[in-house]
Amino acid sequence: MNILSWPLRILLFLGSVAVFLVISYCIRKRRIQLKDGVFWIIFSFLLILISIFPVLAVWASSILEIQSPSNCVFLILIFLLGCHQFFLTI
Numbered sequence: 001m002n003i004l005s006w007p008l009r010i011l012l013f014l015g016s017v018a019v020f021l022v023i024s025y026c027i028r029k030r031r032i033q034l035k036d037g038v039f040w041i042i043f044s045f046l047l048i049l050i051s052i053f054p055v056l057a058v059w060a061s062s063i064l065e066i067q068s069p070s071n072c073v074f075l076i077l078i079f080l081l082g083c084h085q086f087f088l089t090i
Helices: 006-028 032-052 055-063 069-089
Strands: none
Touching: 006 032, 032 055, 032 069, 055 069
């Protein structure tokens, strides 16, 4: 079962690693607080996992009964970002 082509998987992986490195750099230089950085580190690890194992998106979409794996990924990411925004406003 080939969900994503190899060039796209490599591009997604490199982009996810780039996000992780930028967040790590910002935490080291104290541009963002550690508590906010932890969220973004976890967020980037999720992106890395999905880029390495796209079957996880298919699995999650079948469990949540969402028609398309890409819609499932968008739904989960939007939910996480909404939760993060809510906790920033508290």
